[in-house]
Amino acid sequence: MSRIQVDIFIDVCGETCPIPLIEMRKAVMKAQKGQIIEIKGTHEASRKEIPMAVNSLGLELLDDLDEGNNTWRLLIKK
Amino acid sequence: MKKTTIVLHSGDSDKLMSALIIGNGALAMGGEASIYFTFWGLNRLKKGMLAKGPLSKMNLVGLGAWAMRMRMKQKNVASPERLLNDFKVLGGRILACEMTMEIMGIKKEDLREDLVDEWGAVGMYINDSQDAGLTLFI
16 A cells, blocks of 8 residues: 555544544644545544544545554544 | 534533533534533633532542542543633533523623633523534533
């Protein structure tokens, strides 16, 4: 897989619900249409709820990656 | 996604947290949200009162509330102040109950006026809820 060009990166490792969701929303507000947001975190519940929000906001989830050590990365396209 | 309107009637810390988390969740999912602070809930909008308050259960004369604050800090749970700020940043609205202010003798300057978007009574809450898909009484 070729590396996707990320426009906005947010690190919410160690943060718990609902902070990763809130920070994702803030990044989406800041992003231009077509830009890619990468969010990296460790809270498992957030990994499930962020894609729900992505769907509800009418955005596109490009990828959901396992980084090991309970760390995940989500790629969202606005 | 439709609007979420929350009545925060309780001044208990656990319930304040619930209201703030649900409100932020609704905004993050792309909806609108408001929290109507009334009765004991309005007390928490007084200056310096956001971080202070009892628990609804196992308060143990404040010891339980203290233990819960420690535990939440340990688990890196966001503070009410941070959640309220995020709520505002995401476009959430704070409504303050004027009738509670009259009953309890609270003046506008006693409250965090910087956070309040609208001042009013039950009509304001009902009017705000007419196009809501979710409304909660906490």
